[in-house]
Amino acid sequence: MRKNLLITITALLLVGLMAVPVFAQKTVLDFVWFSDGVEGEVLKDIIADYKEEHPDVDFNIIEVPYNELNTKIKTMVAGGNPPDLARVSNPGELSSALLNLNDSIGQDYLDNFVESTHPYVMVDGKMLAIPIDVTANGIIYNKDYFEAAGIDVPDTEEELDDLWTWEEWANALEKVVENSDARYGLAYDYSPHRWSTLLYQAGGSFFSKDWSEVTINSPEGERAVEFFVELHDRNIIPESIWLGGENPNTLFRSGLTAMHFAGNWMLTNYRDNIENFDWGVAYMPKGKIRSSVVGGKFVAGFKDSDNKEAAVDFLKYFSSQEVNAKFCEESLFLSARTDNSKLNYSFGSDMFEIFSNELAVSPPEAGSDWAYNEAMSRIYDDIRQNIVKSIQHEITPKEAVENMEELAKSEIENIEN
Amino acid sequence: MYRWKKKIAPYLFVLPNLIIFSIFIVFPALFGFYVSFTEWDVLTSPEFIGLGNFIKLFQSADFWAILSRTLIYVFSVVPITFGLSMVLAIILDRNIKAKGFFRAIFYLPTMLSFIVIGVSWRWILGNNFGILNYLLDLAGMAPVNWLTNSTTATIMVIFASVWARVGYFMVMFIAGLQGIPGVYYEAAEIDGASKWQQFRHITFPLLKPTSLVVVVLSTIQAFKMFGLIKVMTTGGPGDSTTYLVQEIYQQAFQVGDMGYASAMSVMLFLILGLLTIVQFKVSNRGGNAYE
Incomplete structure (x- = not known):
């Protein structure tokens, strides 16, 4: 009887130990984020949708005030613990730490985005971020x-x-x-x-x-x-x-x-x-x-991140036409994608049109x-x-x-x- | 064995503090000293450039302007804080009514963080939302640009800095006053000394050790004043209340030039060290007042 009990406990322990790597394999993406309005909440919805399709990926959202954004990212990079993803407004300022997306996504992908955003993300021939919205x-x-x-x-x-x-x-x-x-x-x-x-x-x-x-x-x-x-x-x-x-x-x-x-x-x-x-x-x-x-907001990956592949996959998802439309419509942003120039805003469509028209005539x-x-x-x-x-x-x-x-x-x- | 244990025990007791002090103070300070000889933007590896940052610093007209502004601020805050805290201590060391209440009132600001003090003064002195201008308006007087005029902003920053710390030094002086034996005053009164003569020849000399600590601490605090000014004026209008520590922060975290910022920190350290040595030398010159 005692022997059986011992075998059962040992078996349970072994199963438990085998299960640990299964949980440990879950990829957690550190995502540095800042919000001007409600976009942080919209991101959470988008992440929930993404996680349904990718149950092996989880996110750790590190929300910081915009003024502290670069300081936070630089500190993380300097400490040898860069985030996997970050929402930034000046990719060039962090260029030496960002992931070159030329091979994983390809420069042609930029054709989907308004031209004025290209100089922001292209640094020395490298595509370092994906445009999300323009201001x-x-x-x-x-x-x-x-x-x-x-x-x-x-x-x-x-x-x-x-x-x-x-x-x-x-x-x-x-x-x-x-x-x-x-x-x-x-x-x-x-x-x-x-x-x-x-x-x-x-x-x-x-x-x-x-x-x-x-x-x-x-x-x-x-x-x-x-x-x-x-x-x-x-x-x-x-x-x-x-x-x-x-x-x-x-x-x-x-x-x-x-x-x-x-x-x-x-x-x-x-x-x-x-x-x-x-x-x-x-x-x-x-x-x-x-x-x-x-101006614009961009999302970038980091070259020293441990989860580059998962980060690139999320970048593609987040900047896809459908997801980008949801993000911009619900956050009340102008999309950086050319195929999302007309969006159904629940508020202030006429106001967005004025901003778009102003951008159209800018030198x-x-x-x-x-x-x-x-x-x-x-x-x-x-x-x-x-x-x-x-x-x-x-x-x-x-x-x-x-x-x-x-x-x-x-x-x-x-x-x- | 026992002797060995007795020898090692004090070191073991100070070890935890030594470890924490080394991790958070000594190593960062040494690293900062090293960084001052490099060009470093945090994201890439530091590149050794020798005295490059210091040469740039000495050639920069901005640095000298900031340094002179800092000295004006420090040499305003320190004497006012020193004088005011001593006067308050002498008054509140006497047997006056509600002595405890007044001591608490003057000490209260020292329990607040500099950020809270800065925000509070900003709300009091703001042009459009400030309480003071609202009261002036109620009294039929024209509003004053407290924080948008370089001169008034500087005065207000000095005032808030003094207000924030005068209570702390007042308590130190009260402790110093209570350590002076009453027999000195009795003897002086018998000899017919006036109150001023008693202060000049008994109180002031016997407060010398306390005075030295107050001057050294308030000087260091004034040079390092960051949070209060950051939230009260953000260094403005323009750069009229931007002092050395604000500029160090600006260069390190806004411009991203850690090497240059570290060189400025080293300069600040040298200035503080030099002033402290001078203060100790001057203080020791008169000998011990009890002798």
Whole structure:
């Protein structure tokens, strides 16, 4: 009897031990993620669907605030424990750690995605990430305030021939402050990326399209700084944003400003948080030309990851037409896929159309400048400092663009060396 | 055997602390020192460049501007903190009413993290959402750009830094005051010394050891002040409240130049070391006050 019991226990233990490798074989993908709105929840749904088809794969979502994203990834890489996947906005900045997808997915795959995203993911001939969604800078406005002031805001295609000039825009913003409860005309994001919209509208750029020349020191660059300073001098933009770090979203949401210069990523936030006034998206004014600035979010694998094959498989799944459509529709994003240009949004289709139209007329430099991650990440903060010093009248707009030029040249020299 | 055990025991007791101290302080510090001689973006291997980062540092006009701003900040915060904490200690060491309550009130900020203090002051001083400007508005006065003007922002950062730590040093001074024998004051009074003379010739000299600790600690704290400023002004407007540690963070984690950031850290270490040595030398010059 005792012998039988011993045999049974031994058998059970052996079965148990044999079962351990079965569980251990499950691949767990570490996925570093950040959210602007509800996309983290949408990702979880997509992962649940994926896991039904791939029961041997599990995910460890490491959610971090956007500001901490690169620090987190760099720390993980430096510690010899890189994630398997990450959602990033600047693949070039992490290029030395990312997985080259040329062989596993192939560069032809990029043909499925809008061209403006290509310079972001192609670094030295290597495809380092897959575009998922694109972003467009633009303006969101308080409909109640503009109605109260009797100002018509261009927000339909029929009004495209009659868009505001910069001066008309500034005057309209002053008028809305005079004739509504708005304290200021415009909340403008504390970001050189957002400021650069004015640069492209003025006809300028930071670099030539092939990055061979620094072009910021131009009359157009100077005009863009000058106009931005003027918006502050006329108290249209509260100086508390660029000089005091006050949150522009809060200023707009609380009804203190009549307009917010941000981008399409703010739509879910405002849909969920603004209740006491009606709001919409308007076409931006034109300088010499019309322009928005394209940006994007990408998903990349890591070359030192232990699960490269599983990561690539998920990348293909996540960027496929059907899954990408679900992700962008439910997150309220503009898709980076050309075959998902028309999506069925449950909210604000007309607003997305405005952002898409703005992107369609933007010059190539509005994309290529910001795809030059290696240089941009080094000069980003100094661009901001020079604009701030101009607002403070410590330097002239001319000196600001001269400083930016000098700095960009010196950093490019450092990169080349 | 017993003698051997007796010899080894103290080392075993300090061993856990030594291990933790080495892992989290000594090795990272030595590694940081090594990194200061390299070019390193974290993602690739460090490349040895000798004194390259230090040469770049000394040639950078930005570095000297930041260093001079840092010195202005430190040499404002330290004397004010020192003077104020000593005055508060002397007042609250006397037999006044609600002494315990006032001690608690002044000590309270030191129990908060610098982040919480920074956020609180930001909400008090904000241009549009700040409580102070709201109160000024209620009183019919024009709002003040507390944090969007370089001068007022610097003053406010100094003020918040002093407010955050004055209670801590006040407690140290109170402990120092309580260690002074009362007979000195009795003898001085018999000799007809005024209160000022008593302070000058008894209190101040006998507080010298405490004063030295307060000056050294507050200097180190001021040089290392990061969280409070990061959330209160984010180094602005522009870079007017960007000091050495903010710039180190910026270079390391925004620009991704760990070598350059480490070179700045080494400079900060040398400055702090030098100042501490000077403070000890100056303090020792007068000899022991009890002698």
